[in-house]
Amino acid sequence: MKTAKYLGIWMDHSSADIMEFTADPIETRTIESKFTHEDRVISFGKGEKQMHIKEQHQQSEYYRELGEIIEKYEGVILFGPTDAKVELFNVLRADNRFGKIKIEIEQADKMTKNQQHAFVREHFSKC
Numbered sequence: 001m002k003t004a005k006y007l008g009i010w011m012d013h014s015s016a017d018i019m020e021f022t023a024d025p026i027e028t029r030t031i032e033s034k035f036t037h038e039d040r041v042i043s044f045g046k047g048e049k050q051m052h053i054k055e056q057h058q059q060s061e062y063y064r065e066l067g068e069i070i071e072k073y074e075g076v077i078l079f080g081p082t083d084a085k086v087e088l089f090n091v092l093r094a095d096n097r098f099g100k101i102k103i104e105i106e107q108a109d110k111m112t113k114n115q116q117h118a119f120v121r122e123h124f125s126k127c
Contacts, residue, residue, distance in 0.1 A: 008120030
């Protein structure tokens, strides 16, 4: 991806589409959470508590990976249909490294890649 100041992330608990706001066509890179449905079934067989522990660990790793990407930008819009964006926002706000980054949250439904790109363009064209 090219150097950019702004980043859009459409996300839910299982994956995140990362889009840099640039003058060029927006490129999308997807990051997947490591906690899959198969993991849920296997962990649930070992006990519900074990499943939740594994899920929390994998979710923390997913948010950490997104945080490493976000810290290189000045402005970020987190959008998507679930509370994952709010959870990530809260994790980032608790970390001083993200204090100078303007991070915003917006509710959004499932979107095609083109709809995601249009959303990011519209959001950051105001900046």
